[in-house]
């Protein structure tokens with residue numbers, strides 16, 4: 587498998603007729619029933635849909651945490667559907683940035699060490715450039731003065747910013763975020779959405795799952811699942827995005 591980041595043809599990923607079935611004793615659950623869509627580099631996609639519609643299943647596939655029963659998932663020139671477990675682990679550590687609702691930081695590690703975690707999965711000791719990069723990312727998310735703090739010494743928003751910095755340390759094809767603002771109050775949600783906007787404006791591709799309309803309106807595009815199928819796939823106009831950002835600012839609780 588080539589580990590070069592070339593040959594992506596302008597797409598962060600391409601999903602082609604993806605199906606996922608879970609075979610249980612009594613029944614087979616068809617969680618994804620044939621989903622097709624492309625994510626161009628630089629896109630910002632919100633995945634929505636009712637409970638049980640297949641969002642987490644799709645996210646697990648996109649994150650190479652599990653494999654489709656049939657269909658393809660192209661990450662660059664590679665079809666993830668045909669890979670073995672070792673290859674999937676390589677892809678995860680080299681090409682995907684994960685951000686979770688519960689932050690998933692390692693409590694014993696400092697801010698800067700948490701940011702470096704994905705690099706350790708690559709199994710090499712850190713280069714000078716990688717150390718510099720992790721510091722740069724800590725600064726970028728506004729935690730440059732808290733490098734030696736541990737997660738318990740940080741607010742939820744700060745912890746999520748560490749997680750976002752961590753997601754970028756391997757220069758991924760895309761950031762995959764599962765309800766990234768689900769645990770945050772409205773002010774902190776706004777802080778995180780503003781950071782995503784900044785990263786997307788710099789060319790980062792973002793794919794997130796959300797239940798909240800106000801979050802999905804901030805993305806460039808909304809993909810909605812229903813019963814394991816793609817119900818619709820629409821682009822938000824710039825007017826909708828700007829209005830949602832303005833609404834968030836106007837309705838910010840007053841600080842006491």
Ligand SMILES: Nc1ncnc2c1ncn2[C@@H]1O[C@H](COP(=O)(O)OP(=O)(O)OP(=O)(O)O)[C@@H](O)[C@H]1O
Pocket residue numbers: 608610615616617635636637638639640641642643644
């Ligand atoms: N590991 C599994 N084994 C069996 N069935 C599963 C498994 N994971 C998901 N499912 C089933 O697949 C379907 C889609 O589930 P999924 O978790 O993807 O939905 P979701 O859209 O993320 O829902 P929610 O909004 O509640 O998180 C559901 O019917 C679910 O019960």
Ligand SMILES: [Mg+2]
Pocket residue numbers: 641642643
């Ligand atoms: Mg889910």
